Amino acid sequence: MRTVDIYIISDSSGETGEAMARALMGQFPDLEARFLRFPDLTQPGKADSVISRILECGQQKSSLVVISVVMAEIHHSLVEACRSAGLPFIDLYADAITTIMEAFGVHPVMEAGMTRKLTANYFNRISSMEFAVRYDDGKDPRGFLKADLILLGVSRTSKTPLSMFLATKGYNVANLPLLPEVGLAEEILQADKRRIVGLTVSQSQLFEARKNRLSTLGIAEDADYVAGSRIETELSYARSVFDRLDCKVIDVTDSAIEVTAARIVNYLQETFGDEARRQLGQELIV
Numbered sequence: 001m002r003t004v005d006i007y008i009i010s011d012s013s014g015e016t017g018e019a020m021a022r023a024l025m026g027q028f029p030d031l032e033a034r035f036l037r038f039p040d041l042t043q044p045g046k047a048d049s050v051i052s053r054i055l056e057c058g059q060q061k062s063s064l065v066v067i068s069v070v071m072a073e074i075h076h077s078l079v080e081a082c083r084s085a086g087l088p089f090i091d092l093y094a095d096a097i098t099t100i101m102e103a104f105g106v107h108p109v110m111e112a113g114m115t116r117k118l119t120a121n122y123f124n125r126i127s128s129m130e131f132a133v134r135y136d137d138g139k140d141p142r143g144f145l146k147a148d149l150i151l152l153g154v155s156r157t158s159k160t161p162l163s164m165f166l167a168t169k170g171y172n173v174a175n176l177p178l179l180p181e182v183g184l185a186e187e188i189l190q191a192d193k194r195r196i197v198g199l200t201v202s203q204s205q206l207f208e209a210r211k212n213r214l215s216t217l218g219i220a221e222d223a224d225y226v227a228g229s230r231i232e233t234e235l236s237y238a239r240s241v242f243d244r245l246d247c248k249v250i251d252v253t254d255s256a257i258e259v260t261a262a263r264i265v266n267y268l269q270e271t272f273g274d275e276a277r278r279q280l281g282q283e284l285i286v
């Protein structure tokens with residue numbers, strides 16, 4: 001496997017540039033990429049020295065520069081320095097910003113670090129993550145009446161990971177594991193059924209997920225938790241709950257967390273529009 005060096009140059013932290021570079025390099029499995037950041041480049045005069053350091057670090061034919069810079073003067077200096085050095089480069093922002101300007105007739109602020117500023121959205125996400133922790137696994141049923149979204153499903157259907165992932169998008173999510181022996185909380189029955197999403201999964205995948213869980217915990221695999229009859233009973237019970245509530249059901253079999261989350265967000269947006277995240281900006285009620 002060929003090893004290549006990807007240098008991310010940014011006028012901010014470089015996190016966005018590295019994330020984009022990793023996503024792009026993921027399309028080339030025959031290349032093993034090493035990612036190196038050069039963050040906080042805020043002086044145009046230092047562009048040449050940064051490129052010189054890159055040339056000293058690795059071989060030119062196995063190097064690629066990712067320019068994640070919005071400040072115009074620095075951006076221009078880097079582009080010229082790369083061209084003079086014969087270094088291939090990807091310009092993350094220039095074409096995209098020009099396209100947005102032309103499409104909407106607006107001008108960008110061209111200010112570094114906009115994605116990490118402490119905005120209201122940032123604090124809303126923190127609040128949503130606190131909400132997800134507080135109302136995880138039905139620990140406090142009062143959360144079901146405050147949540148933007150309620151996730152229901154048997155154990156190991158990714159309720160908690162989904163709750164936390166959606167919290168990073170600003171959604172207040174509560175979840176509840178479904179067990180045939182435990183009745184539904186009254187708050188579930190009182191909640192807006194359109195805000196309830198049931199998660200289901202294939203029996204075989206659920207078995208593997210539970211088996212792996214037991215292995216991690218050092219528990220024998222002959223536990224009732226992984227018994228075929230028990231899994232079938234739980235999945236059947238879950239289906240009966242979903243039918244009773246007449247709620248949205250999503251099959252998470254072979255689905256990545258990000259994909260399932262996108263489907264849920266689309267559903268909420270289609271159903272509630274601007275009110276999908278009704279809790280934004282509100283403090284948690286204890």
